[in-house]
Amino acid sequence: MDIYKNCQVNMANLGWGALAGIAVTLAIAAPSFAQSAITLDRNFRPDPEKLLGNGGGNVSLASLAGIADNCRGFANAEPNHTITLNENFPLLDLLVYTNNVNDDPTMLVKGPNGIVICADDESGGRYPQANRRLPKGTYQVWVGSKNINQSFSYMLSLSEIVQK
Incomplete structure (x- = not known):
């Protein structure tokens, strides 16, 4: 019996239940950066709109941004959030909160027409915040940590007014 027919016979002998179990195991084992x-x-x-996520990772935000200027921290390669604006916004405020005082979050926002926004807590508050006029389009948001491979839970708050 040739190899191809042998594989067909062996797969048929496994049955659908075994194959489904293998698929579930692979899905559970695969890392998820949802x-x-x-x-x-x-x-x-509501305003503010609140999104939850897990920040941190091992990829430099500066490398994701394509610039080194004021873009600090580490996140996963995939963005944490995608925000689509259907209209131009005179002001959209993005603010990252954490519950743990030891977390040190940073944020990268990339949008249409080469928009790159890097934020951390050096603007006076404890949390990274960016507020500015944004044209309609799709924006990707990464929430990182100043320390590599430090994972933490956070809330991203979006508002049309500056949040305190």
């Missing part, structure tokens, strides 16, 4: 996606129009409700 992200959330949200679409916003002006005057969205």
Whole structure:
């Protein structure tokens, strides 16, 4: 019997239950860097809109941003959130909160037309925050940590007014 027919016979002998079990095992074992996606129009409700996630990783935010200037921290290669703005926003404020005082979050936002925003807590607060006029389009948000491979839970708050 040739190799191809042998594989067919062996797969048939396993049965669907065994194959489903293998598929479930592979799905559980595969790392998940799930992200959330949200679409916003002006005057969205609730304001602020809150997204939860896990920050940190081992990829430099500066390398993801393509710039070294003021882009600190480490995150996963895939963005944590994708935000689609259906309209131009005169102001959109993005603010990252954590519950643990030992977490040191940073943030990278990349958008249309080469927009790159890097933020950390050096602007006076404890949390990374960015607020500015943003044109309609799709934005990717990475939440990182100043320390490599430090993982933490966070909340990303989005508002049309500056948050305190």
